[in-house]
Amino acid sequence: MAMTNQASVFFIIALLFSLSVLHSTSSRSFQPEASEFSTTVLDVSASLDQAQKLLSFNPDILESDNLQDEETKSTSSSSSFSVRLHSRETLLNSQHKDYKDLVLTRLERDSARVNSLNAKLQLALNQVKRSDLHPIEVELQPEDLSTPVSSGISQGSGEYFSRIGVGQPSKPFYMALDTGSDVTWLQCQPCNDCYQQSDPIFEPSGSSSYSSLSCNAPQCQALAISACRSGKCLYQVSYGDGSFTVGEFVTETVSFGNSGSLNRIALGCGHDNEGLFVGAAGLLGLGGGPLSLTSQIKASSFSYCLVDRDSSKSSTLEFNSATPSDSVTASLLKNSKVDTFYYVGLTGISVGGRTISLPPSTFAMDQSGRGGVIIDSGTAITRFQSEAYNAVRDEFRRLTQNLRSTGGFALFDTCYDLSSLRSVSVPTVAFHFSGGKSWQLPAKNYLIPVDSAGTFCFAFAPSSQSLSIIGNVQQQGTRVSFDLANSIMAFSPNKC
Numbered sequence: 001m002a003m004t005n006q007a008s009v010f011f012i013i014a015l016l017f018s019l020s021v022l023h024s025t026s027s028r029s030f031q032p033e034a035s036e037f038s039t040t041v042l043d044v045s046a047s048l049d050q051a052q053k054l055l056s057f058n059p060d061i062l063e064s065d066n067l068q069d070e071e072t073k074s075t076s077s078s079s080s081f082s083v084r085l086h087s088r089e090t091l092l093n094s095q096h097k098d099y100k101d102l103v104l105t106r107l108e109r110d111s112a113r114v115n116s117l118n119a120k121l122q123l124a125l126n127q128v129k130r131s132d133l134h135p136i137e138v139e140l141q142p143e144d145l146s147t148p149v150s151s152g153i154s155q156g157s158g159e160y161f162s163r164i165g166v167g168q169p170s171k172p173f174y175m176a177l178d179t180g181s182d183v184t185w186l187q188c189q190p191c192n193d194c195y196q197q198s199d200p201i202f203e204p205s206g207s208s209s210y211s212s213l214s215c216n217a218p219q220c221q222a223l224a225i226s227a228c229r230s231g232k233c234l235y236q237v238s239y240g241d242g243s244f245t246v247g248e249f250v251t252e253t254v255s256f257g258n259s260g261s262l263n264r265i266a267l268g269c270g271h272d273n274e275g276l277f278v279g280a281a282g283l284l285g286l287g288g289g290p291l292s293l294t295s296q297i298k299a300s301s302f303s304y305c306l307v308d309r310d311s312s313k314s315s316t317l318e319f320n321s322a323t324p325s326d327s328v329t330a331s332l333l334k335n336s337k338v339d340t341f342y343y344v345g346l347t348g349i350s351v352g353g354r355t356i357s358l359p360p361s362t363f364a365m366d367q368s369g370r371g372g373v374i375i376d377s378g379t380a381i382t383r384f385q386s387e388a389y390n391a392v393r394d395e396f397r398r399l400t401q402n403l404r405s406t407g408g409f410a411l412f413d414t415c416y417d418l419s420s421l422r423s424v425s426v427p428t429v430a431f432h433f434s435g436g437k438s439w440q441l442p443a444k445n446y447l448i449p450v451d452s453a454g455t456f457c458f459a460f461a462p463s464s465q466s467l468s469i470i471g472n473v474q475q476q477g478t479r480v481s482f483d484l485a486n487s488i489m490a491f492s493p494n495k496c
Helices: 002-026 044-055 059-074 099-125 386-398
Strands: 039-043 084-087 144-151 160-166 171-178 186-187 228-230 234-239 244-255 259-273 282-285 301-305 315-319 327-335 338-344 346-351 373-375 383-384 416-417 421-426 428-432 439-440 446-451 453-457 460-463 468-470 478-483 486-494
Touching: 002 327, 039 044, 044 421, 044 446, 099 338, 228 373, 234 453, 259 282, 327 439, 346 386, 383 386
Parallel strands: 084 144, 171 282, 186 259, 373 468, 383 460
Antiparallel strands: 039 421, 084 160, 084 315, 144 160, 144 315, 160 171, 160 244, 186 282, 228 234, 234 244, 244 259, 301 315, 301 478, 327 338, 327 486, 338 373, 346 428, 383 468, 416 453, 428 439, 446 453, 478 486
16 A cells, blocks of 8 residues: 555656646747648747847937938949938837837737728729820930838838938938839928928929929829819829818929939829828829839839848848849739739638638729739738638647737737747738749747737638738738739749
């Protein structure tokens, strides 16, 4: 009997020791046993560390470093223009009590952005297409242009910023990169109503290259909403979420760092501006319409690489540069009803290496211009039609039953408590295109932290609209190329 009691004691001690070792191991990482589905590793600790550092980051240090870096890069080649592309988060040290508060603010702005895009599309679908819209003829020969990019969510929306020079002599301004709009504009003196921005407001009288456009100018005629006052062209752009800009439509010199400039670019000089633009001096319109910067300079291509939303690093926005040879390519489609948006030929999605079963029409654009999938730099979280989202989400949940689930967060309905883990294996997620080509996303591009405590959420959301949008969280760390001449999209991981 004594021997039995002694054996029991040893068994209990051994069991407690095993549980202790198991708990110690789980606090470091979690690797599930070999399975039939494909996985990739999410570095939980790195994501949380980066999120925490962002709250105490000093944007003044970044600006100094980037301006120096910009000078170095812009003079390195006489045939290319270059400016840095930054995350807005690093440009304004906005006040958030914690990371959770920052994420909630981001998602609120992102919902407004999506509403704006859908409103713009509906407006275009419900009106007669103007027959007199043509690419605006600007007398210049675009060279290989490049400009740097950075993340900037704390400045008002989920967009990224480039440092662009305007006027002669050139004055630098942080402009929000926007592939979902065409008109480039910035706030101008005198300001009837201007929001807060990081740079001094542009003063037209200080530029020798500032020139008003007449009401009969082709650039003025191409505006969706315009007016005439004293023979000068006036413009108005509304974004569907209540944001708008109103002012004089003019031509100006636009500069890319110290490497070169473009003359007589049509842009808006906004005297009355309201909405979600706080921090940016204005917008750099890179859409597909006739008034976008890409159309005005007749660019054959452009590309950008978006740094991580919480990173202090930067990358570049480039015009007419070669597409990396190892890119995953897809069809770049146009909607006959609206010139602005860039549609991509998405054919399917896989989770854990398994293609989700969806109707062929899920991501297709119909003859009326409804449906389809656009690539957008200003939307943060990818939206899919509810049917597609539910199918993708359900499969991801099925393959992550080993993880500790938690309640939803804002627009996310699939979240996990990863607080005890340093890294974890999760199912792969990939977008598929015609010809069997696929773009596999890094785990940090679809499982993101929403607080500092270790809560991570599946970073996709459903939409009641027919339009699907691939947002910038999914694009991070990948060079996204728009080959306008050949109607090809290209995705090149790790080419920042």
